[in-house]
Amino acid sequence: MIGAALALAALALALAWPVPILLERARWTRRAPATALVLWQAVALAGGLSMIGALLTFGLAPFGADLVDAGLGLVDSVVENRPLHAADLPHLFALCGAALLGGHLLLNLALTIVRTERQRRRHANLVQLLSTPMPDRPNTRVLDNAVPVAYCLPSGAHSVTVFSAGLLRLLGERELQAVVEHERAHVAQRHDVVLVAFRAWHASLPWFPIANRAQREVGALVEMLADDRARRHVDDETLATAIALVAGGPDAVTAEPSEVAVAPRARWAEVASPDQVRDRVRRLLIRTPALGAPARAGVLVTALALLVVPTALLLGPAIERL
Template sequence: MASVWLAGLALVLAGPVPALLARARWTRAVPRAAIVLWQAVAVAAVLAAVGSALAAPEALLRVLTHPQERTGAPLAVAVGVAAVLAGLIVVRLVAVLVLLAVRTRKRRARHRDMVDLLARAEQGEAVGSLRTGTVLRVLDGAVPFAYCVPGRVGREGRVVLTGATLETLGPHELSAVIAHEQAHLDARHDLVREGFTALHKAFPVIVRSREARDAVALLLEMLADDAGRSRHGDDAMAGALDAFASASDRAGYGTDVVERLDRIRARVRGGRALAAGTYLAAVALVVVPTVTIVIPWLTDALPTVGVR
């Protein structure tokens, strides 16, 4: 039964739960806690899938054989099949993650070199007082646009702006944008994105969904917005997003920047109680299945293989 429960849990955590959580509005009030909850959902889904793979052969052995026959070759086959099934899940996930990490870092290295080559030094110096501790690069561009390129060990990341951003935004708005992008770099939000991208690619197509990846990406932007708000005020951050929203069709920002702007204008900020409840829910997602399903199964299964 443990394998059935764990398989069902894995399917629920890979499908209905992300769909419901992606539509929830309260997560916008506590983006940091909501990201932790999303991570807990992902971890619990993977653990449930691995646990189901480990438990299924043992459950089948119980159904097909008498207790006195659960030794020797049948037991060895069940243990071997369980190890192979669980290993396939883990190896696939690790392989996808490593391959994605290698490709991403090569692409970012080329990107950093390119922006360093194309940057307008005179424009970067024009905002020198606003970029303390930040490696800023300004590129030619007629549309207000800003992003960051994460660094690697021994190399700093880059905050990249277009010339139109400098011309469109006021000093406080520009500072808020730089603080937003620097928050991404300081907190290594790129690693969180990589993890969810790897999960998306590793999951079977029939249960694969973009909802988790896209929802976490938006929450990371909101979390960085909060960094800009806390340092330079709601008005500065809202003014910058308003300029970006006006150019969203041309710049490819999409509807996310409009949603972020509405959130700031509504002064959305979550309370400690909501954040604490979200963190507790994240812990419960991992702990409760372990206590109620995995531990009882191990208690029954381990003696079967001679572990007491």
């Protein structure tokens, strides 16, 4: 049990600091955003499981030879109201820490889901009041605002895409189609579910390096995934034009919107900002090959291993006894 606790603590430490930094700096993630997103989710889940598991196995060590046996021993002691003489203060402190951390994470996840859903409903009601339907596009609303804005309000079959009047004036037909397909991808692929989970993780542990980096990086990856969906319907330069214009408004470029589509590629790397937008535009216009199948398979195997290792450390001894 002590050996498993130390191994889990070492894994939790690695997933809390060096691994997120290395993954954030990796350039291959832009070539395979879906694969990178799976790895980020595995890192987050394995990190949380390892933290709680390290505390739990250390705290239960005096009560049995494995996690299941020790857990049953602790329950028997509590039910029969026997003094916990087997555990000293550090073990009891670790048990309390595991319970508090697990409860804190679950509570923050529930609160984030409830808060997000409440905000979404309130926002949807305001959009219904302040916008008008777009006649030629179902489930699309137009806000009378000069600032170029485009976003989606996911709600299953009742999801709504919102554009501003400024966006419609700014973009040509092909650029607008690129934005429409991008927003549809967010709805179809349920990116809101992924983002809520990482938002809850960050709200639970705002000081934790992985939580901050993961939320930021996952936000960039889902945007790239939506870009990849839009690329099936429009060419890369049109999509890059739309991204840069929406991000920077009419002042993002010196040319008129109708002239922007033929702007040199090198120029887009300068006009598209902030960094996330610039990365998305560069990814579209500097065409790098997609990550190869063997490399993607290796990443997916790594993600699976990150989930299997802490689970095996926690439950392996108990399974071997059966």
